[in-house]
Amino acid sequence: MLKYAAILSLFLLSANSAQLSATERETVAIIGTGDMGDSIGPKLAEKGYRVIYGSRDPADASVRQLVALTGNNAQATTQQEAAQQADIVVLVVPWPAMEQVAKNLGKLDGKILIDVSIPIRQAEDGYLESMVSTSSAQLIQGWNPGARVVKTLLAGSNVIDDPMALGGRVTSFVAADDRNAKEIVARIVSDLGLEPLDAGPLRHAQEIEAWARLWFVPVLQKRKQGFELAVLPSNYWHCIWQDEWYAPVSDSENLAVFPDPEVPSKPCPSK
Numbered sequence: 001m002l003k004y005a006a007i008l009s010l011f012l013l014s015a016n017s018a019q020l021s022a023t024e025r026e027t028v029a030i031i032g033t034g035d036m037g038d039s040i041g042p043k044l045a046e047k048g049y050r051v052i053y054g055s056r057d058p059a060d061a062s063v064r065q066l067v068a069l070t071g072n073n074a075q076a077t078t079q080q081e082a083a084q085q086a087d088i089v090v091l092v093v094p095w096p097a098m099e100q101v102a103k104n105l106g107k108l109d110g111k112i113l114i115d116v117s118i119p120i121r122q123a124e125d126g127y128l129e130s131m132v133s134t135s136s137a138q139l140i141q142g143w144n145p146g147a148r149v150v151k152t153l154l155a156g157s158n159v160i161d162d163p164m165a166l167g168g169r170v171t172s173f174v175a176a177d178d179r180n181a182k183e184i185v186a187r188i189v190s191d192l193g194l195e196p197l198d199a200g201p202l203r204h205a206q207e208i209e210a211w212a213r214l215w216f217v218p219v220l221q222k223r224k225q226g227f228e229l230a231v232l233p234s235n236y237w238h239c240i241w242q243d244e245w246y247a248p249v250s251d252s253e254n255l256a257v258f259p260d261p262e263v264p265s266k267p268c269p270s271k
């Protein structure tokens with residue numbers, strides 16, 4: 001439950017349509033019981049979600065141990081069975097295995113499919129480059145056209161294990177083409193102790209994945225200090241913005257509502 005991280009953002013606000021009481025939380029399938037799966041699962045169960053792990057070997061001792069640790073009637077079964085039983089499916093398998101996994105979960109129409117992948121390989125100079133020409137999220141959407149794919153990077157499993165370790169909430173971008181799915185995932189991100197930020201449509205998964213590659217830079221440079229992303233809310237641009245610069249987004253009437261950031265909104269400064 002450790003290692004790397006990721007985050008960033010846009011707007012912040014509360015998920016009225018996405019709010020459920022703790023006893024009404026959805027059933028979440030976590031596909032993959034590795035570093036991320038074993039951090040996310042217990043945290044979600046603690047918040048009232050029913051967790052079903054999808055594993056290649058659900059009877060393995062380590063998976064059974066994870067189920068026991070998770071509690072709240074958690075279960076483990078095959079990857080496909082877990083996805084079929086859940087409203088929300090979190091894909092936490094290594095990218096090289098993703099195509100085979102994501103194409104074999106059965107019919108996912110209407111289900112929320114959360115992608116946190118970082119499809120990366122090392123370039124000749126040692127820095128990272130993407131293994132895909134678009135993004136992992138867009139590819140997963142193509143393999144499952146009926147699913148409501150949401151890209152969020154969460155953070156490293158170490159941050160999910162201890163979200164306030166650095167003294168503040170780490171930011172996690174959330175991008176999707178489905179407003180309701182985005183709001184529900186924003187609430188899940190918030191339940192994990194992170195700060196969700198609306199990053200617009202699913203194609204912005206490309207930018208989220210690009211940011212994730214930057215996160216590795218200090219680590220690859222062997223620096224002692226890495227970083228986590230915590231966005232500083234600012235109303236500066238709202239105050240000075242002139243509509244002739246760019247038209248507003250075409251779906252501006254249908255923007256996702258996100259959890260309110262815990263900062264007071266400030267009046268625009270007088271010129």
Ligand SMILES: NC(=O)c1ccc[n+]([C@@H]2O[C@H](COP(=O)([O-])OP(=O)(O)OC[C@H]3O[C@@H](n4cnc5c(N)ncnc54)[C@H](OP(=O)(O)O)[C@@H]3O)[C@@H](O)[C@H]2O)c1
Pocket residue numbers: 002003004005006031032033034035036037054055056057063091092093094095097101116117118119153154155156157158
């Ligand atoms: N670790 C992090 O902090 C972090 C942060 C942000 C994003 N991510 C992303 O999250 C994803 C998972 O990362 P991770 O660190 O949790 O990986 P991991 O520790 O390697 O675990 C992945 C799990 O996926 C399953 N799996 C492995 N190979 C598979 C295969 N060939 N076919 C099907 N299932 C397979 C395994 O679970 P079973 O044995 O139960 O099948 C395994 O434990 C990656 O895309 C990574 O980029 C990770």
